[in-house]
Each structure stands twice: as structure tokens, then as C-alpha cells.
Amino acid sequence: MKLLRSFKVMLGAQPEKPTEYTPEALAMMEARRQVKGPEKARQIKEAHAEKHSHKWRNIRWATLIMVNMIFVLSFRFDVQLVEGSLTASRVIGFHFADLNSAIQVMLAYKVILINLVIGTGTVLFMWWLLGGRTFCSWTCPYHLLAEIAEKIHLALAKRKMVVDYPLHRGSRTVLYVVFALLAVASGYTVFESISPTGIVSRALIYGPGLAMVWVLGLLAYEIIFIRRMWCRYICPIGLTYGFVGAVSPLRVTYNMENCLNEGDCRKVCLVPHVLDCTKKTYAEDVNVAIGADCTRCGLCIDACPTGSLKFEVKGLNKLL
Amino acid sequence: MTDEVGTPKAAPPVPHANNKTRRMVMRSIAMGGAVVGASLFGFFPVLRKWTPRLRPPGAIDEADFLAACIKCGQCVQVCPVRAIELGDLDEGFGVGVPYVPAREQACDFSCDAVQCVLACPTGALSHKISKKEEVRMGLARLDRPNACLARKGEGYKGAARPAPFKGVHRYPEIDRWKPVKLAEYKYDLELCDLCVRECPVPNAISLEPMSKDPGDKRKTPVVHQACVGCGMCEMICPTEPASIVIDIRRKWGDA
Ligand code: SF4
Ligand code: SF4
Ligand code: SF4
Ligand code: SF4
Numbered sequence: 001m002k003l004l005r006s007f008k009v010m011l012g013a014q015p016e017k018p019t020e021y022t023p024e025a026l027a028m029m030e031a032r033r034q035v036k037g038p039e040k041a042r043q044i045k046e047a048h049a050e051k052h053s054h055k056w057r058n059i060r061w062a063t064l065i066m067v068n069m070i071f072v073l074s075f076r077f078d079v080q081l082v083e084g085s086l087t088a089s090r091v092i093g094f095h096f097a098d099l100n101s102a103i104q105v106m107l108a109y110k111v112i113l114i115n116l117v118i119g120t121g122t123v124l125f126m127w128w129l130l131g132g133r134t135f136c137s138w139t140c141p142y143h144l145l146a147e148i149a150e151k152i153h154l155a156l157a158k159r160k161m162v163v164d165y166p167l168h169r170g171s172r173t174v175l176y177v178v179f180a181l182l183a184v185a186s187g188y189t190v191f192e193s194i195s196p197t198g199i200v201s202r203a204l205i206y207g208p209g210l211a212m213v214w215v216l217g218l219l220a221y222e223i224i225f226i227r228r229m230w231c232r233y234i235c236p237i238g239l240t241y242g243f244v245g246a247v248s249p250l251r252v253t254y255n256m257e258n259c260l261n262e263g264d265c266r267k268v269c270l271v272p273h274v275l276d277c278t279k280k281t282y283a284e285d286v287n288v289a290i291g292a293d294c295t296r297c298g299l300c301i302d303a304c305p306t307g308s309l310k311f312e313v314k315g316l317n318k319l320l
Numbered sequence: 321m322t323d324e325v326g327t328p329k330a331a332p333p334v335p336h337a338n339n340k341t342r343r344m345v346m347r348s349i350a351m352g353g354a355v356v357g358a359s360l361f362g363f364f365p366v367l368r369k370w371t372p373r374l375r376p377p378g379a380i381d382e383a384d385f386l387a388a389c390i391k392c393g394q395c396v397q398v399c400p401v402r403a404i405e406l407g408d409l410d411e412g413f414g415v416g417v418p419y420v421p422a423r424e425q426a427c428d429f430s431c432d433a434v435q436c437v438l439a440c441p442t443g444a445l446s447h448k449i450s451k452k453e454e455v456r457m458g459l460a461r462l463d464r465p466n467a468c469l470a471r472k473g474e475g476y477k478g479a480a481r482p483a484p485f486k487g488v489h490r491y492p493e494i495d496r497w498k499p500v501k502l503a504e505y506k507y508d509l510e511l512c513d514l515c516v517r518e519c520p521v522p523n524a525i526s527l528e529p530m531s532k533d534p535g536d537k538r539k540t541p542v543v544h545q546a547c548v549g550c551g552m553c554e555m556i557c558p559t560e561p562a563s564i565v566i567d568i569r570r571k572w573g574d575a
Contacts (some may be wrong), residue, residue: 090394188363214409316367
């Protein structure tokens with residue numbers, strides 16, 4: 001049931017307030033209700049003054065840049081450890097293929113390609129292990145550019161120079177289906193011609209071309225009009241990986257105990273709807289696993305002053 | 321964005337929240353339309369054949385090729401002479417799809433097998449091909465017979481393509497493995513026969529006398545059925561532009 005709900009929210013539904021709570025959750029909410037007014041304000045302030053971490057963001061940026069640089073450098077210096085780009089590659093002889101690109105190719109070409117099946121198998125397993133949309137925030141080179149564009153957007157928005165015009169989150173689902181149908185009907189990998197993930201990856205490795213104009217245009221549009229437009233409302237790659245990592249050992253979890261509900265985590269998150277449980281009375285249990293759309297970026301973990309959000313490996317804390 | 325403040329006064333009062341959602345949905349539809357529209361733009365270059373490209377060895381039919389290629393560039397990476405490049409946005413669905421710019425850098429099969437074919441993970445470069453003789457990229461054609469040096473009975477001295485030309489070719493007699501810059505390799509020929517001399521495929525092209533007269537030095541390049549269209553003759557031809565060119569994807573017997 002939980003999984004279904006998490007899928008529904010990922011596909012565009014509004015998160016709902018739970019109708020039932022576990023007794024533990026109720027007890028804790030009651031206990032927390034005692035801390036009120038000025039006392040709470042003081043607590044929040046104190047917590048914020050103390051914590052300004054960029055730990056996970058720095059680790060993640062380093063990883064993302066490193067992964068992409070491995071591709072770039074092994075071509076530049078002809079190391080032949082890694083060949084190809086993010087859409088498909090061979091790492092020390094093993095095939096890797098991006099799931100979404102592989103699906104697009106098979107829909108358009110209408111042939112099951114053995115090497116692609118092998119390649120996606122490895123990739124599927126890896127991203128399932130890491131869970132969620134880890135690919136997005138830890139590997140996708142467009143993500144990094146869009147993250148910077150988002151920062152610029154937010155800075156400009158603060159000065160009232162730009163306004164965010166949010167879209168319906170269901171658009172990504174609709175576009176996913178449209179691009180799949182287009183591939184089948186036209187026999188071309190239509191989406192690949194505008195995918196900034198592929199374009200940026202190839203531009204890094206093989207040198208930029210005209211196609212980067214499209215990417216820069218997208219980024220400019222995101223800065224001026226729609227906060228994080230591509231990743232939030234369009235990209236089918238994100239949705240594909242959302243399904244892959246829906247149930248995985250690694251995840252971000254929320255613990256209600258010290259949470260002050262001030263919502264800093266939701267302000268930094270690319271997919272704030274998955275953090276709905278951090279709103280007051282939205283968590284049905286004391287511990288809640290964050291849903292399928294989460295990119296495992298760790299920004300919320302960095303932002304949370306009380307340590308209510310954490311990376312967790314399922315079952316590991318029981319073992320320890 | 322069509323998100324203006326205030327609706328016309330005449331419009332019936334709509335609850336604020338609804339209005340906001342409606343505008344959001346309209347915006348989403350506009351965005352979706354724009355993105356799909358942009359992606360469909362890829363059809364134009366393909367249908368109009370704006371940018372015909374010489375595809376790498378083993379490439380399957382053009383339409384299938386555009387679909388099957390996952391745009392990874394693994395073929396680019398294995399080629400020892402870097403003969404393969406990836407297409408750009410103006411090629412529509414051909415963006416990220418490999419081609420061989422023969423005049424700048426031809427495929428000379430100096431990789432020994434067809435490495436690019438072996439590298440391709442999707443069979444866009446068909447694995448049915450394992451020898452250079454089986455490749456069919458196109459056919460060479462003497463495009464400007466009047467410019468051809470052999471037909472004029474002229475020899476050739478110096479680099480076939482002088483600097484700043486960057487193209488390379490592997491001369492087994494110099495180094496089995498390392499390709500040499502054409503600009504650094506000097507020829508001294510009685511009669512120009514570069515296209516025949518450097519063609520990597522046996523019996524693909526030959527020089528035939530132009531007349532029965534034994535004193536007549538003039539000869540003409542003749543392309544035979546064995547030609548695979550690798551582009552080596554087009555790259556090496558010292559006339560500017562090349563006298564001999566590759567007809568992309570043309571097969572023997574085609575008009
Ligand atoms: S949503 Fe798409 S573009 Fe954004 S990070 Fe994920 S894969 Fe990259
Ligand atoms: S929930 Fe946290 S880890 Fe997941 S995407 Fe949002 S900020 Fe990143
Ligand atoms: S056959 Fe060899 S030389 Fe020719 S393009 Fe392929 S890898 Fe390069
Ligand atoms: S290796 Fe194959 S799939 Fe990759 S770019 Fe070359 S032709 Fe396309």
C-alpha cells in the first residue's frame with residue numbers, strides 16, 4: 001500500500017494526510033504538543049544557528065564530477081578502462097546501458113538487443129541497490145547544471161527579480177507516455193534528440209556542439225520562469241529510475257522525534273512532495289521512509305538542523 | 321508565460337484557488353506541447369535529408385540506424401585514426417549518431433578488424449560484418465574527371481594534403497601501429513595514383529589507360545564492385561576539392 005501511494009505521488013498525485021497513525025506516532029505527537037510558543041521558536045532558532053552543513057552535497061558533487069571525469073579522461077588519454085558515455089558504456093569490458101535510453105532504442109528499433117539487456121541488467125542492479133533516483137543527483141551531469149541554475153533562480157527570486165511558475169507534476173508522467181508512444185510510432189528515439197543528459201554527457205566527452213544551445217536555453221528558462229523545470233516536470237529518465245529504486249536497501253528516512261516542522265528540508269528539495277511526512281501530522285509513524293521520487297541527494301539531511309533525516313540501510317540498524 | 325495578473329472584469333468571479341490550478345494546468349499543457357514540439361523538430365533534417373552522412377562500417381539501413389544507435393560514441397573511442405564523429409543538433413534524430421567525414425578523416429581500416437563494429441552495443445553497426453571487404457558504406461565515384469591528375473597525365477610531388485590538414489593514415493611500412501599525418505608524408509610520383517595506392521581494399525579501384533597509344537601517359541581511375549566506400553580515396557586526393565568522392569550508401573548497380 002505504502003509503495004502504491006509512493007508511486008502515485010511520484011506520478012503526480014498530491015500527497016495526502018494519513019488517516020491513521022500508529023500508537024507510537026500519536027504518543028509522540030502528543031508529547032511534542034507540550035513544547036509550544038516562544039519555547040519552540042527558541043529551539044528552532046538555536047538549531048538553525050548551529051547547523052550549516054554541506055557534507056552530503058560536497059560528497060555528491062565530488063562523486064558526480066568524478067564519474068563524469070572518468071569518462072572524459074579515459075577518452076582523452078585513451079585509457080580504455082571506460083568507453084562510451086552515460087547512455088551506454090563499457091567498463092573494463094562489462095556492458096553498461098542507461099535504462100531509459102535502452103528502452104527508447106528498443107521501442108523505436110523494435111528488436112531486443114542482447115548486449116543492451118546485459119548492459120541494463122548490471123545498471124538495474126546497481127541503481128536498485130542505491131535506490132530512488134540516485135542516478136539523477138549522483139551521476140546526471142545536467143542535474144549539476146540545473147542545481148546551479150536553481151540556486152541562481154532562488155537568489156533572483158529572493159530579490160523579487162523572477163517568479164516561479166510551478167507546473168503540474170503529472171506532466172512528467174504524461175510526457176513519459178508520449179515519448180514512449182512517439183518512439184514506437186515514429187521508429188526514432190525521439191526523446192534522445194532533446195535529452196540534456198545525453199547531450200551534456202557527449203559534450204563533455206566528445207566536445208560541445210550546437211546541441212548545447214538547447215541545454216543553455218533550458219537552463220535560462222529554468223532560471224527565469226520555472227524552478228527546476230526539466231527534472232521536476234519533464235525528464236523521463238528520472239521517472240524510470242524512480243521505479244527502479246522504489247524499493248531498495250538504501251534510503252532516506254525521517255524520524256519524527258526531534259523534528260520542529262519548520263520545513264527547511266522541503267525548501268531545498270528538488271521533489272518536496274516526498275517530504276510531506278515532515279509536515280506536522282503528516283507522518284503516520286515515528287519513522288518514515290522517504291518515497292520513490294527522492295533523488296537521494298542528501299540536501300535535506302544537510303539542511304535539517306535536528307538530524308531528523310538520515311541515510312539508512314534497511315535492516316542494518318537492526319543488525320548493529 | 322501567459323500568466324498575467326487579473327482576468328477581464330466581465331469574467332464571472334472564480335474562486336482564487338481554482339483559477340490558480342487552472343492556470344497551472346494550462347501552463348503545463350503549453351510546456352508539454354513545446355517540449356514535444358521541440359523533440360519532433362528532429363524529423364525535419366531526417367525527412368528533408370538536410371545532412372546526408374557517411375555512416376561508419378557496418379551501419380544498418382539509415383532509418384533503422386538512427387533508431388538503433390544509442391548515441392554512446394563507443395565506436396568513436398575505439399577507432400585508431402579517429403575517423404568517426406558524432407552528429408549535432410542540426411541533424412535532428414542524427415544528433416549524437418556517428419558518421420565519417422571522409423574528406424577530413426577517412427576510415428582506412430587500420431584497426432585491422434572493424435573495431436567500431438565490435439564496439440557497438442546495439443548492433444546499429446551490424447555484427448554480421450567482420451571483415452573490411454564486407455563493408456558497404458557507399459561507392460566511390462570520379463566526380464570531377466577534368467581535375468583528376470592521372471587523367472591529365474600529371475605526377476604528384478609532396479604531401480597529398482599539406483598542412484594545416486590534420487588527417488592521418490597508417491602506413492604499415494613506416495609503423496605497424498602508429499598512424500602518420502598526411503601532411504608529413506611526402507610522395508614523389510611519376511603519375512598520380514594516390515587513390516589506387518592508398519585504397520585499403522584489394523581490387524576496389526584501378527588506373528586504366530585512356531587510349532591504346534602506348535606513348536599516352538594518361539590514365540583514369542576506375543571503381544570496381546569491391547569498393548566499400550570507406551572514403552580513403554576521397555581523403556587522399558590532392559586536388560581541391562577532391563576529384564573522387566563517396567556516394568553515401570550507394571550500392572553497386574544503383575543508378
Ligand atoms: S531528472 Fe533527468 S535531467 Fe534531472 S537529474 Fe534526473 S536524469 Fe538528470
Ligand atoms: S528528500 Fe532529501 S534526499 Fe530526497 S531528493 Fe529531497 S532533498 Fe534530496
Ligand atoms: S573500421 Fe576501423 S578504421 Fe574504420 S572507422 Fe571503424 S574503427 Fe575506424
Ligand atoms: S557504438 Fe553503436 S550505438 Fe554507440 S554511437 Fe556508435 S553506432 Fe551508435
